[in-house]
Amino acid sequence: DWTFYCHKCDGMASLRTCPHTKEDRVILSGTKLRKALSEGADIVDHFGRDEVLDHLKEYYAGLTEKVEVKMQGAASGDSM
Incomplete structure (x- = not known):
């Protein structure tokens, strides 16, 4: 069963426990997360602890060779 953060439930939920929509x-x-960090994109709220994300952002910003991260299948969440 998929788990995710639901804005309307204001917490972690699953497809069995949350009636809300994909949006x-x-x-x-x-x-x-790796894709967003490697592209310098904003990280959505509730994706992780701020202090951890700050370290990860600093690390990815300091890479001399950029890494391309490809989204495939379940990683995108589109199958939910």
Whole structure:
């Protein structure tokens, strides 16, 4: 069962426990996070602790060779 953060439930939920729509969910995918960090994109609220995200952003910003992260299948959350 998929788990995610639901803005309307204001907490972690699953497809069995949350009646809300896909638009209300934040899929917590490591691949999605790595892709956003490697592209310098904003990280959505509730994706992680601020102090951890700050360290990760600093690390990715300091890379001399940029890494391309490809989203495939379940990592995108589109199948939910």
